[in-house]
Amino acid sequence: MSEGSLVPETRVLAVASHVVSGYVGNKIAVFSLQSLGCDVAALNTVQFSTCLPETFLARYVQWTGSKVSAQEITDLYQGLKQSYLDDFDMMLSGYVPGAPALEAVGQIGQELKRKAKSKPGSFFWVLDPVMGDNGNLYVAPDVVPVYKSLVHHADLVLPNQFEAELLSSIKITDMPSIGRAIQVMHERYGIPHIVITSVSLAHPDHPVSSLSVVGSTMTSDRRPRAFKIVFPAIDCYFSGTGDMFAALMVVRMREAVHNHHTSHVSVGSGQQQQQGLLMERESWLSGDEVDALDLPLARAAEKVLASMHEVLTKTAERMEEGSVSKARAQAAAEVDVEVDGVEAGAEAEKKRVHLLKTKAAELRLVRHLDSLRFPKVEFRATRL
Amino acid sequence: MSEGSLVPETRVLAVASHVVSGYVGNKIAVFSLQSLGCDVAALNTVQFSTCLPETFLARYVQWTGSKVSAQEITDLYQGLKQSYLDDFDMMLSGYVPGAPALEAVGQIGQELKRKAKSKPGSFFWVLDPVMGDNGNLYVAPDVVPVYKSLVHHADLVLPNQFEAELLSSIKITDMPSIGRAIQVMHERYGIPHIVITSVSLAHPDHPVSSLSVVGSTMTSDRRPRAFKIVFPAIDCYFSGTGDMFAALMVVRMREAVHNHHTSHVSVGSGQQQQQGLLMERESWLSGDEVDALDLPLARAAEKVLASMHEVLTKTAERMEEGSVSKARAQAAAEVDVEVDGVEAGAEAEKKRVHLLKTKAAELRLVRHLDSLRFPKVEFRATRL
Numbered sequence: 055m056s057e058g059s060l061v062p063e064t065r066v067l068a069v070a071s072h073v074v075s076g077y078v079g080n081k082i083a084v085f086s087l088q089s090l091g092c093d094v095a096a097l098n099t100v101q102f103s104t105c106l107p108e109t110f111l112a113r114y115v116q117w118t119g120s121k122v123s124a125q126e127i128t129d130l131y132q133g134l135k136q137s138y139l140d141d142f143d144m145m146l147s148g149y150v151p152g153a154p155a156l157e158a159v160g161q162i163g164q165e166l167k168r169k170a171k172s173k174p175g176s177f178f179w180v181l182d183p184v185m186g187d188n189g190n191l192y193v194a195p196d197v198v199p200v201y202k203s204l205v206h207h208a209d210l211v212l213p214n215q216f217e218a219e220l221l222s223s224i225k226i227t228d229m230p231s232i233g234r235a236i237q238v239m240h241e242r243y244g245i246p247h248i249v250i251t252s253v254s255l256a257h258p259d260h261p262v263s264s265l266s267v268v269g270s271t272m273t274s275d276r277r278p279r280a281f282k283i284v285f286p287a288i289d290c291y292f293s294g295t296g297d298m299f300a301a302l303m304v305v306r307m308r309e310a311v312h313n314h315h316t317s318h319v320s321v322g323s324g325q326q327q328q329q330g331l332l333m334e335r336e337s338w339l340s341g342d343e344v345d346a347l348d349l350p351l352a353r354a355a356e357k358v359l360a361s362m363h364e365v366l367t368k369t370a371e372r373m374e375e376g377s378v379s380k381a382r383a384q385a386a387a388e389v390d391v392e393v394d395g396v397e398a399g400a401e402a403e404k405k406r407v408h409l410l411k412t413k414a415a416e417l418r419l420v421r422h423l424d425s426l427r428f429p430k431v432e433f434r435a436t437r438l
Numbered sequence: 439m440s441e442g443s444l445v446p447e448t449r450v451l452a453v454a455s456h457v458v459s460g461y462v463g464n465k466i467a468v469f470s471l472q473s474l475g476c477d478v479a480a481l482n483t484v485q486f487s488t489c490l491p492e493t494f495l496a497r498y499v500q501w502t503g504s505k506v507s508a509q510e511i512t513d514l515y516q517g518l519k520q521s522y523l524d525d526f527d528m529m530l531s532g533y534v535p536g537a538p539a540l541e542a543v544g545q546i547g548q549e550l551k552r553k554a555k556s557k558p559g560s561f562f563w564v565l566d567p568v569m570g571d572n573g574n575l576y577v578a579p580d581v582v583p584v585y586k587s588l589v590h591h592a593d594l595v596l597p598n599q600f601e602a603e604l605l606s607s608i609k610i611t612d613m614p615s616i617g618r619a620i621q622v623m624h625e626r627y628g629i630p631h632i633v634i635t636s637v638s639l640a641h642p643d644h645p646v647s648s649l650s651v652v653g654s655t656m657t658s659d660r661r662p663r664a665f666k667i668v669f670p671a672i673d674c675y676f677s678g679t680g681d682m683f684a685a686l687m688v689v690r691m692r693e694a695v696h697n698h699h700t701s702h703v704s705v706g707s708g709q710q711q712q713q714g715l716l717m718e719r720e721s722w723l724s725g726d727e728v729d730a731l732d733l734p735l736a737r738a739a740e741k742v743l744a745s746m747h748e749v750l751t752k753t754a755e756r757m758e759e760g761s762v763s764k765a766r767a768q769a770a771a772e773v774d775v776e777v778d779g780v781e782a783g784a785e786a787e788k789k790r791v792h793l794l795k796t797k798a799a800e801l802r803l804v805r806h807l808d809s810l811r812f813p814k815v816e817f818r819a820t821r822l
Contacts, residue, residue, distance in 0.1 A: 089473070098482070118517030413522065
């Protein structure tokens, strides 16, 4: 566990929401990135007390706080530039509230891409097109076209199943339709790398108690090279999983490309010349001779899922134990209910129970740092 | 390096500034706390692109961003309360811009103290009275009386030498005057625990190339129990050291009190009864029979300084190496200077060099996680 096992030095610009309490958006992404040794510039698009885009539609959700305007986002980036702090290797963009703010973030991504033009591979943009989930849009409708105009600038896009449908205009009902959605996204937008997170489908080799991610790195003529990784579902809702997945993909993608790079350099074979140095190729796009199952994207996704599965399993175990935190939350809640006597009654009780459950479902990331840093890969990429 | 070596489960409310790039305020405090296993609610009082209170007076400093108003701070805390998320074990308050915002933070601290009244030791407030350094005030003058009105609610206060002078009205010139300043702070404000950070004095057993921290936990009749820890100075300015010190003190203080608690419980001696369970005593105040050098505060400070010394040493080594980051910053800067041709000339060059130096002095915390988590204690507390 020496510091030597850290990923290559990486300076990341992370743009997403900030919550005071809980682990979603930048709150979980920044810690995940830092734990793995990245130098992170964290540009927060909102500061909310708690809560998350995923639950904006939930009945009892409540939060306070404020959004950062498009102008403020631009100003913060200008501040970095003026201080020579815009030398980013990677960018991760997540939840951005509203179309104007998203456009401002898009400008930043595009400017960083332009700046890196003369040094292929020196900047890599991971874009999480946060729009909705499970058939529900939880951003304003005018955000969708902005994402459609931005994704072709990104190097890796991480839609969930619903967002992949929005981007590809293909209804995903089975594995072949997933394949078509990926094909459309490579072809229409020229997105080099795609991972569709949390795919839930009935399929012979995909038991109902499983989930999968489906990834693909396009070839030079924009054909998909798709793989899937199937892993056991945990029967529990956790918040922040998408943001954690995205942050870990940033680090593990760079690490996988670096390792690929290194192993090919050390072999010094004909393959190296054919392949070129992957880290110095535009969008870290593997040569056409590389098989789907040998992609750095597949290696990265395997490692990310290993970390996620460990943290989720440990969080769920703790929830079942009827944890100390839950007991304490309960105690705190009781005190509050006494104080706010007006909230008595069945409705208040339902709300309280919902909020306590939400709290218990927070990922216990900070207690399981080793699962982030040194995960044991169990679930391997297979052919789609 | 098992997860079992984590500090006790601790939920902390951290209130301080946020910078997009760099490691000061909550940006360094939240990561330090999380790395050691704390569940942190991070309430950010500003979002600046970069920069820090310590350098507000520096010539070339520039930043963009905005402050969070007193009302927003109050609203964010109300949001936590409504969602039953105000069950904090500890609070750390750092830089707060302006008197009204500081008053809002003070209200939160006082409310949490009141709520915990019926369970002594269940809440502990660490207050870093950020006002200035090296004889310069870098907050508005009306912030000083607000701190003076708040410190008697805090459990542990962490002034630097200048701030200790402001709070005690004693000019610190030698070790005896430090002792008097501590005595005044215990007596006048009833502050249970004090650590004066970065004391720089000429003294026989205090070589010029050394710094020290001086700490004290008061007795039941408010007499000081003072100790000092002397450690080698590193000839370099680092930003964020005060914030890192404060965050680590939060965790290590709780750990030291917990360990003290546990060891006394397991011995099950008469001393335990005499001592009571330290974690269940108001402000974790050790019984009068405990010597200065046996205080949990001394154990905590030793461990914190060990982490800090390791991280600072490694950061300085890297700076001397003429690091990759510096070279990259240089390259980035050159690109920018080309773009902004108007900035040419000697003044722009001076500014650029200053900004690059500032960047190189950022603590390399994320690359040295093990120094945070498993420091090797070298410098021990001695009598003042």
